[in-house]
Amino acid sequence: DIQMTQSPSSLSASVGDRVTITCRASLYISNYLTWFQQKPGKAPKSLIYAASSLQSGVPSRFSGSGSGTDFTLTISSLQPEDSATYYCQQYNSYPLTFGGGTKVEIK
């Protein structure tokens, strides 16, 4: 199985800050990576697919980059509504696997 390692596991940042979350795959996954946002009591929401493609309706302050084994989710200017847990998931091969999550809090 492909292991997905996310870092950090949590972070606290101020409104307007640039925030970066990383995800590393244990094997090569090309660009088959999705980033999800999950707020408490809600289903996950897809933000980015194919490592860098923005899902329809997602604010442009979210961006993704990377290919192969190393990936990054960036929030260019953190907003209060971005307080959530973020997960990466590889869909290069079964079983699909998720990172452990990064909890983003607003200072």
Place this chain on the structure above:
Amino acid sequence: QVQLVQSGAEVKKPGASVKVSCKASGYKFTNYGITWVRQAPGQGLEWMGWISPYTDNTNFAQKFQGRVTMTTDTSTNTAYMELRSLTSDDTAMYYCAREMAVTGTDYWGQGTLVTVSS
């Protein structure tokens, strides 16, 4: 608009089975796979398996092999996930989601809480 609507919360006793439904609308059901993911209280996301409504092909996480069944009914655009021999460790929110090979998992159901308790 794309919607996945899941069945309601369930309370089951250890050893029982649960069957969760996921009704899709707003897109051609057979053009996308359905993936099932669960999340134990306070924990991360765990992929359980996938089914193609077009071919009925399935792929399951090894830990659920032999204990899970995934089916679809194309006449009602509904997917089902049945989990057997429940234990307290199966207490979780269960989600269905739409999946395509190129774009990954995009739309999610609202979740179904399954509680296993004696």
